[in-house]
Amino acid sequence: MNIHEYQAKLLLGRHGVPAPTGVACDTPLKAKDFAQELFEQGQRRVVLKAQIHAGGRGKGTFKNGLKGGVQICGDAEEVYERAKKMLGGTLVTNQTGPEGRVVSHLLVEAASDIKKEFYLAVLLDRATSRPMVMVSTEGGMEIETIAREKPEKILKEIVDPAVGLMPYQARKLAVALGFTGDMLHSASKLFLGVYQTWWENDASLLEINPLCVVEQPGGKASLVVDAKMSFDDNALYRHPDILAMRDLAEESPLEIEASKYTLNYIKLDGNIACMVNGAGLAMATMDIIQHFGGRPANFLDVGGGAKKEHVTAAFKIILGDPNVRGILVNIFGGIMQCDIIAQGILAAAREIDINVPLVVRLAGANADIGNKMIAESDLKVASASSLTEAASKIVQAVAQSPK
């Protein structure tokens, strides 16, 4: 699960990690009022940041023509006018796809006088099975780009989970980034707070990009200027406060529907839907569709048993995607026998009225009986004895179907 920047800054704040003064606003008036407060406190510029779960906001464009999902304003009236265009607008960035995302909240913040930018992230290092803190002097750049172009600019510190990030490790990272004197201590403290925020909330990724050294009336300070945070779905059961931050508007409606039936569904942009039992086989089925020249419309794992109620729900979700022109069902009947699975698929197909080509491939115990039941049914469904045959059949059927 992902959360918005303003929510991540809230969680960081609870662990003493400083960010610019700011508030999330859902109306232009609220944005203006809060900005007014900031201006009255002597703030010269205020920044409006569109809250969507996608990067590239600064360089994004609203469908109404406004350029930039991050706007800097010099007075409250300007805040009001810009907020009016941003709120409810659809922002398209290089990460949202052409459909973009509707902006329902703006983070209204005091604009910082940025002197230096850094990159900081906490994540799981799979090679060591331990947490890892990663920093770079190349703040503001995407980490993928830094890793590709300047891998030597990335510093990593592996954390022993028995003791957590130790202060000496935080200082080591701060020194590597060039911090000295008092700033060395405040930056180290910030790193420790960021690590705690990641660990205690069962986050999977916490990325601060950029972490900035800013000039404030009281002197220089380190601040989190942008934050991105995602969580381990398996641990959400013990974090009701984080679950409450879930923004359903950011998720695909079909994926939300699928999750109600404990189906693992991910929408893709092809036109051949697939329904498979098991995640590995589901990925492999998408791959074989592409191998035969088709494009998969989704990833869908219906679970080990592929029971009738799951299959029915799965057909409904698959057909909820208007791009779908054909369906490939691929089930390995392990513990549950293929004739039972065939019965379930046929019953579900009868209930749903499937109007696109459907190919079913069953393997495992009683596969012959199951495939015969499919082939001999009165429904418009083809059976296949191998995955190769099934994939080539559905790709052909879709290529030949009208539209």
Added chain:
Amino acid sequence: MSILVNSDTKVLVQGITGHFGAQHTRLSLAYGTQIVAGITPGKGGQRFEDKVPIFNKVTEAVEATGATAAVIFVPASFAADAIIEGVNAGLELVVCITEFIPAKDMILVKRAMRGKKTRLLGPNCPGIVTPGDGPGSQGGCRIGISPGYIHKKGHIGVASRSGTLTYEAVWQLTQRGVGQSTCVGIGGDPVNGTSHLDVVKMFNDDPDTHGIIMIGEIGGTSEEEAAAWIKQYCRKPVAGFIAGATAPPGRRMGHAGAIISGGKGTAAAKIAAFQDAGIAVAPTPSHIAETLLKLM
């Protein structure tokens, strides 16, 4: 011969009275696996289906029955506790079937296992099967949830991160009359006990394993690590398959560990590593067995 388990392995089941644990205990017993004990705290002294004695604690079960391996079916929120209980009881092998365990729990479990002798398989895995020579490969050792009948006793070692995709490969072998020494599911989680490399090393050392199938998927670098080792040291033919060539970056494809993040863990990188190591890569999941058999 085989790796990790054989028909003599004495197995205890943690979570034997739950629905899932009970179902698969029955199947393992029917397969011929020596299930010698079950653990359900509070039900110690009872018997599972009049056969298998139930204990409150793993240590009691080990003392009474001589079990050396455990299989875990307890719910995710209790799984870390169950694994560490098995580890501290001195078991040789703990196989954790449970899915959806928080990554943080597994980070702590692995830390707690440091210096202990126990090998952990999984979590979120189908388990391990060493086929026997009875009908439907019965008489071997089946720990976990794999269908027993798809196996056949023989000389191919199979290591995989996924369940049904493994069954697919094993079934392809069996249908061609080719048997397996041991089939190992290492699990689909980002933090797991045993890696591809660990399993490949054991197969390399097992005189009864003549060829290896390694099935991987997007996410992490476990396949690349194994490939680098194979390139230098493996004396046996290896065929592989990587699932997820069509998976979009940044999305978790069912398995918690199947995610391309920060540009790492792509199918393309893994396939390139396989090819560089001389591992024959199956072009589709239907060609896994065939790809290996061409090398034999």
